[in-house]
Amino acid sequence: MTAATATLAERIRRDFPALDQTVHGRPLVYLDNAATAQKPRAVLDAITGYYAGDCANIHRGIHTLSERATEAYEGARGKAQRFLKAPEAREIIFVRGTTEGINLVAHSFVRPRLKPGDEILITAMEHHSNIVPWQIIAGETGASLRVAPIDDHGELILDRFERMIGPRTKFVSVTQVSNALGTVNPVADMVAMAHARGVPVLVDGAQAAPHRKVDVQALGCDFYAFSGHKVYGPTGVGVLYGKAGLLDAMPPYQGGGDMIRSVTFEKTEFNGLPYKFEAGTPDIAGVIGLGAALDYVGKIGLDNIAAHEGELLRYATDEVLKVPGVRIIGTAPKKEGVLSFVVDGVHPHDVGTILDREGIAVRAGHHCAQPVMARFGIPATARASFAAYNTFEEVDALVRGIRKVKEILG
Amino acid sequence: MTSDVKELYQQLIVDHSKSPRNCRVLEGADASAEGHNPLCGDRVTLFVKLEGDRVKDLSFQGNGCAISTASASLLTEVLKGKTRAEAEALFTSFHDLVTGHGAKDSGPELGKLKVFAGVSEFPVRVKCATLVWHTLRAALARVQQPATDADAAHAR
Ligand SMILES: Cc1ncc(COP(=O)(O)O)c(C=O)c1O
Numbered sequence: 001m002t003a004a005t006a007t008l009a010e011r012i013r014r015d016f017p018a019l020d021q022t023v024h025g026r027p028l029v030y031l032d033n034a035a036t037a038q039k040p041r042a043v044l045d046a047i048t049g050y051y052a053g054d055c056a057n058i059h060r061g062i063h064t065l066s067e068r069a070t071e072a073y074e075g076a077r078g079k080a081q082r083f084l085k086a087p088e089a090r091e092i093i094f095v096r097g098t099t100e101g102i103n104l105v106a107h108s109f110v111r112p113r114l115k116p117g118d119e120i121l122i123t124a125m126e127h128h129s130n131i132v133p134w135q136i137i138a139g140e141t142g143a144s145l146r147v148a149p150i151d152d153h154g155e156l157i158l159d160r161f162e163r164m165i166g167p168r169t170k171f172v173s174v175t176q177v178s179n180a181l182g183t184v185n186p187v188a189d190m191v192a193m194a195h196a197r198g199v200p201v202l203v204d205g206a207q208a209a210p211h212r213k214v215d216v217q218a219l220g221c222d223f224y225a226f227s228g229h230k231v232y233g234p235t236g237v238g239v240l241y242g243k244a245g246l247l248d249a250m251p252p253y254q255g256g257g258d259m260i261r262s263v264t265f266e267k268t269e270f271n272g273l274p275y276k277f278e279a280g281t282p283d284i285a286g287v288i289g290l291g292a293a294l295d296y297v298g299k300i301g302l303d304n305i306a307a308h309e310g311e312l313l314r315y316a317t318d319e320v321l322k323v324p325g326v327r328i329i330g331t332a333p334k335k336e337g338v339l340s341f342v343v344d345g346v347h348p349h350d351v352g353t354i355l356d357r358e359g360i361a362v363r364a365g366h367h368c369a370q371p372v373m374a375r376f377g378i379p380a381t382a383r384a385s386f387a388a389y390n391t392f393e394e395v396d397a398l399v400r401g402i403r404k405v406k407e408i409l410g
Numbered sequence: 411m412t413s414d415v416k417e418l419y420q421q422l423i424v425d426h427s428k429s430p431r432n433c434r435v436l437e438g439a440d441a442s443a444e445g446h447n448p449l450c451g452d453r454v455t456l457f458v459k460l461e462g463d464r465v466k467d468l469s470f471q472g473n474g475c476a477i478s479t480a481s482a483s484l485l486t487e488v489l490k491g492k493t494r495a496e497a498e499a500l501f502t503s504f505h506d507l508v509t510g511h512g513a514k515d516s517g518p519e520l521g522k523l524k525v526f527a528g529v530s531e532f533p534v535r536v537k538c539a540t541l542v543w544h545t546l547r548a549a550l551a552r553v554q555q556p557a558t559d560a561d562a563a564h565a566r
Contacts, residue, residue, distance in 0.1 A: 024414065345428070346476070347474060347475035347476060347479075348450075348475075349450045349452070349474075349475035349477075349535075349538065350419075350475050350476045350477070353415065353418070353532060353534075353535060354415050354419075357414055357415040364450070365449070365450055365451065366451055373451075379451040379452075379453075379473055380450065380451050408415065408416065408419050408424070409419060409424060409427075409476060
């Protein structure tokens with residue numbers, strides 16, 4: 001617990017209006033960041049600024065407000081490009097979130113290539129949003145979904161994964177960080193394994209983008225998706241990165257305005273990238289807010305965030321394990337941001353309620369990862385997840401809360 | 411503020427959640443039903459044996475939080491010997507209690523079930539307390555009046 005990192009959290013906390021409140025008479029301890037992160041004032045201001053000053057539709061007006069809105073919107077695309085280190089801005093597609101990004105790739109890229117007997121490979125630690133879209137298209141085409149196993153620590157069994165990439169594998173879709181376990185996957189190696197067999201890869205970055213520097217070129221992945229709301233940005237907006245060559249060859253996902261070059265009733269000529277995939281009026285305010293969030297993260301520095309959160313997670317792990325009868329689910333050597341745990345003899349739902357009365361927000365449930373829960377033979381866990389603004393004192397409050405749970409129900 | 415949460419987790423509730431009564435499969439049940447709360451993963455299977463219009467015996471099995479487990483356990487105790495109409499009236503009173511609508515004077519005496527009054531301060535937990543009651547209704551609906559042997563086939 002160095003003074004420098006403690007001051008980072010303390011300094012930036014003031015930027016987040018929602019953190020400054022009491023819940024049931026206690027100061028809010030917000031530890032549900034993997035579900036969604038709180039928003040700094042810079043993001044709120046950017047959204048209000050658009051609505052209050054530049055509110056106009058984009059790409060279609062020659063008037064000043066429309067120009068300003070378009071500039072801000074396209075400016076955010078540039079910020080997302082730099083955030084992911086994508087080669088080109090047109091490789092950045094604004095979507096509703098990770099879920100929509102994955103669905104877009106499933107329907108426009110993967111589905112047309114599937115034949116009966118083909119396989120899509122995922123891992124046993126995926127969020128439902130990286131399972132269900134593949135099940136849907138597999139069901140429609142006669143392809144099947146294969147699942148690379150994890151071990152008792154929640155770590156991917158990498159050689160099993162590699163061996164499961166076979167001649168029938170048409171696509172690989174894997175999470176970079178598990179939202180239920182915190183496991184960090186070696187995605188660069190996994191991409192290399194898939195590419196060695198000519199199989200394209202999508203990386204689900206929903207839980208990675210808020211915590212570490214992402215470089216899609218270094219990862220080598222073909223697609224990368226993340227959600228704005230987990231990176232201190234607004235809800236309802238996210239990013240899909242795709243390699244230009246692949247995106248260019250893909251049919252549009254949805255039809256509508258903005259994604260066309262010309263329309264007659266006989267024929268439509270589609271617009272180029274990225275507009276081909278952004279049909280209709282997008283969440284302009286959301287995209288501008290996301291741009292502000294990425295600026296904000298850039299200003300704090302992802303390396304600083306990663307260092308601080310790493311110390312928090314280590315500290316929390318040590319302290320929580322000092323409470324007898326507490327078991328951590330997800331003990332992979334490389335973890336990020338997430339502490340999933342169960343208290344002997346106490347259902348996570350009760351843990352959640354008692355902590356909430358102490359002002360502590362955690363998530364209790366299956367975290368949209370029911371197969372992970374099944375793998376560990378539990379119905380649910382309580383999950384504390386960290387952000388840059390969390391302090392060591394908040395971890396202490398969590399541990400006191402868990403002791404209280406034991407006092408009441410232990 | 412601490413008192414709040416202890417009002418929810420009354421001693422009787424904690425006791426029933428730790429040592430649930432009638433937590434087993436009921437041999438020769440006339441009906442069973444399964445209840446599931448997808449939000450938190452609570453699951454309960456309720457078994458009922460009827461004698462004419464009366465609940466002769468019940469039991470449950472399940473996996474859930476303290477509130478849903480205690481609610482199931484207490485339900486199996488309280489409902490034994492009650493008629494369908496009495497069970498329905500109890501459910502209405504219980505529902506009013508846990509949603510904070512206050513017990514109606516006309517309703518039946520809730521007795522031990524009053525221990526769930528604290529739930530009304532925890533709106534997200536109402537479903538935990540009522541899950542087994544909805545399951546009971548589903549089970550009873552599966553048995554025609556009067557019960558016939560064929561309905562035992564519904565037990566699973
Ligand atoms: C690993 C992972 N993938 C995908 C998602 C889905 O993100 P969204 O709901 O923002 O589309 C989440 C959100 O919890 C997640 O944690």
